[in-house]
Amino acid sequence: MLYSRYFIPTVKETPSDAEVISHQLMLRAGMIRKLAAGIYNYLPLGLRSIRKFESIVREEMNRADAIEMLMPSVQPAELWQESGRWQFYGKELLRFKDRKDGEFCMGPTHEEVITDMVRREIKSYRQMPVNFYQIQTKFRDEIRPRFGLMRGREFIMKDAYSFDVDSSAADQSYEKMYNAYQRIFERCGLNFRAVEADTGSIGGSSSHEFMVLADSGEDAIVSCDACRYAANVEKAEARPFQAVTSTEQLPLQKTATPDMKTIADVAAFLGLTADKTIKTLVYSSGSGEHVMAILRGDHELNEIKLKNSLGWDEIQMATEEDILSITGSPVGFLGPLGLKEKVTVIADLAVQTMINVVIGANEKDMHLVNVNLGRDFVPDRFVDLRNVEAGDACPRCESGKLEMWRGIEVGHVFKLGTKYSQALNATYLDADGKEQVIFMGCYGIGIGRTVAAAIEQNHDENGIIFPLPIAPFHCSVVALNTKDKGVMAAAEEIYLKLEKLGIEVLFDDRDERPGVKFKDNDLIGIPLRIVVGSKGLADGNVELKIRKTGEVLLLPIEAAIEQIRQLVASALTCED
Ligand code: ATP
Ligand code: MG
Numbered sequence: 001m002l003y004s005r006y007f008i009p010t011v012k013e014t015p016s017d018a019e020v021i022s023h024q025l026m027l028r029a030g031m032i033r034k035l036a037a038g039i040y041n042y043l044p045l046g047l048r049s050i051r052k053f054e055s056i057v058r059e060e061m062n063r064a065d066a067i068e069m070l071m072p073s074v075q076p077a078e079l080w081q082e083s084g085r086w087q088f089y090g091k092e093l094l095r096f097k098d099r100k101d102g103e104f105c106m107g108p109t110h111e112e113v114i115t116d117m118v119r120r121e122i123k124s125y126r127q128m129p130v131n132f133y134q135i136q137t138k139f140r141d142e143i144r145p146r147f148g149l150m151r152g153r154e155f156i157m158k159d160a161y162s163f164d165v166d167s168s169a170a171d172q173s174y175e176k177m178y179n180a181y182q183r184i185f186e187r188c189g190l191n192f193r194a195v196e197a198d199t200g201s202i203g204g205s206s207s208h209e210f211m212v213l214a215d216s217g218e219d220a221i222v223s224c225d226a227c228r229y230a231a232n233v234e235k236a237e238a239r240p241f242q243a244v245t246s247t248e249q250l251p252l253q254k255t256a257t258p259d260m261k262t263i264a265d266v267a268a269f270l271g272l273t274a275d276k277t278i279k280t281l282v283y284s285s286g287s288g289e290h291v292m293a294i295l296r297g298d299h300e301l302n303e304i305k306l307k308n309s310l311g312w313d314e315i316q317m318a319t320e321e322d323i324l325s326i327t328g329s330p331v332g333f334l335g336p337l338g339l340k341e342k343v344t345v346i347a348d349l350a351v352q353t354m355i356n357v358v359i360g361a362n363e364k365d366m367h368l369v370n371v372n373l374g375r376d377f378v379p380d381r382f383v384d385l386r387n388v389e390a391g392d393a394c395p396r397c398e399s400g401k402l403e404m405w406r407g408i409e410v411g412h413v414f415k416l417g418t419k420y421s422q423a424l425n426a427t428y429l430d431a432d433g434k435e436q437v438i439f440m441g442c443y444g445i446g447i448g449r450t451v452a453a454a455i456e457q458n459h460d461e462n463g464i465i466f467p468l469p470i471a472p473f474h475c476s477v478v479a480l481n482t483k484d485k486g487v488m489a490a491a492e493e494i495y496l497k498l499e500k501l502g503i504e505v506l507f508d509d510r511d512e513r514p515g516v517k518f519k520d521n522d523l524i525g526i527p528l529r530i531v532v533g534s535k536g537l538a539d540g541n542v543e544l545k546i547r548k549t550g551e552v553l554l555l556p557i558e559a560a561i562e563q564i565r566q567l568v569a570s571a572l573t574c575e576d
Helices: 021-028 044-063 077-083 111-121 167-187 263-270 303-310 320-327 349-353 419-423 447-457 485-500 514-524 534-538 557-572
Strands: 032-036 039-042 074-076 095-097 103-106 130-139 154-164 192-197 206-213 219-224 230-232 253-256 278-284 290-296 344-348 357-360 366-371 381-383 402-417 427-429 435-437 439-446 475-479 505-508 528-532 541-546 552-556
Touching: 021 032, 021 447, 039 044, 044 130, 044 154, 044 167, 044 447, 074 077, 077 103, 077 111, 077 419, 111 130, 111 154, 111 419, 111 439, 130 167, 154 167, 154 447, 167 192, 167 206, 167 402, 167 439, 192 219, 192 402, 206 219, 206 447, 263 357, 263 366, 278 320, 278 357, 290 303, 290 320, 290 349, 303 344, 303 381, 344 349, 349 381, 402 419, 402 447, 419 439, 439 447, 475 485, 475 514, 485 505, 485 528, 485 534, 485 557, 505 514, 528 534, 528 557, 534 541, 541 557, 552 557
Parallel strands: 192 230, 290 344, 344 381, 475 505, 475 528
Antiparallel strands: 032 039, 074 103, 095 103, 130 154, 154 439, 192 206, 206 402, 219 230, 219 402, 253 366, 278 290, 357 366, 402 439, 427 435, 528 541, 541 552
16 A cells, blocks of 8 residues: 555644543544544544454454344334333433334344344254354444544444353353454454453343453453452452451440541541441432442442342432431431331441441431441341452452452453343244243454554554554555655565565655654554665665564565564464
């Protein structure tokens, strides 16, 4: 490709509306341009990386026996009503009507459409296992689209759906996809972890997220320093503390805590640490039900754990009016003792081991001191409710401690069980001619998000450092002085020879100063670069620069070509 004939509109200044580095660099490198919030044009360079990643995904899906197809973006409301998600999916689902007043949505995911196809076409156990995938445009009307392709509203996803005769066959299909995902992200040279995850609005029994590690990641994840346990903090289990039994229970007292509304204020006022206090939170289901959650003062409530333990579809903080009528107290002085209205009280497991604690007295400016579980109150249930923290004991092994990371979720695999097949009545006849419900799994990869995450993980002050397998070009050839016929002839010869070897080359033939060319080449992150200048050429040499290490080798032309061939071949090799 000739740079002069191509279209790479690079930008010097950092765009002010881009918060994370990958978004800044994708704009600056001329890979993407915004059309509307969360909706982007993929410019030629951006599209090349996207396509590169798509082919890796396609190869690995095919290798894992998934079968490619393509479903429409527009989906009829009826299917979503059948699965129950027309109600449940909320505002992320972009809904509209056609000219006949028929209701439709833009597909945010395709469980309904594929299950509808399968219930019509798959009738016998002989047709399974089967796994269909597509690489297709999704639309989700995200509340806060941001970070460029990382959280768009319109974005490209690879989604796959497996269909099996029973749960253990479905586990095998899941395993195959899990392994394919490992290969995909390894082939891209990314530093990632597969972690246990919550199933969210997709549902199902269990799931793993594939997380690219990056400080800017929106997700907090933990991994054990001794065993293989790793989980999203949304899901990570807290190991219960050992009970302390030797401390004497002191008499309960009520004490004034004027204007002390936060845990930190109360603890400081009473001369205690926060772990001697209990925090009380009241939540509502959105449809009139309430629950009180209590946790150790220094712990953080995990709303997803609370929501899952209640089996609610939605969870939100209770309003001040509701809190007042349930407890008789303004926020800041709440507790589980002496409530005005009956409300379920759920305590975090860590509360079980606390003795002589401080709790709000359900009275303005008052707290209770030396409250003891069992003696003074009994919660309705103990549940693991808190977010785990760095240094917590691993929930799986005896010796490990949890380490914390930030991650970008690039892929998600789910065991769905029969959630969608049951709702849409997707059944088959088994070997005895009996009708059975199909078991499903679903598997997503964010294509644009992965390319953005790769940049988030691989860049320096000069720009992107693409991992070679998803770089828009493997190599660039920079002619230093385009007026010099010898330089141009040598550069062109190298360019053509490399292309013949199947290497993707961007030939920087622009009539620009070397400084401009180097800056652009660094910014767009092509992994390998050959620089042809008159000085080196006088000795028959060119410069080979490796973007990642900054290493520069002075080599005879043929040796440079051979070196590039080898570097590209080794970066693209994937072991069986
Ligand atoms: P998130 O929690 O980040 O919103 P999700 O759990 O909603 O993600 P899934 O429904 O599992 O995502 O979708 C599969 C994959 O699609 C995700 O792992 C992610 O890589 C990608 N993805 C999801 N939402 C977006 C988005 N708004 N923009 C770009 N990619 C996305
Ligand atoms: Mg989402």
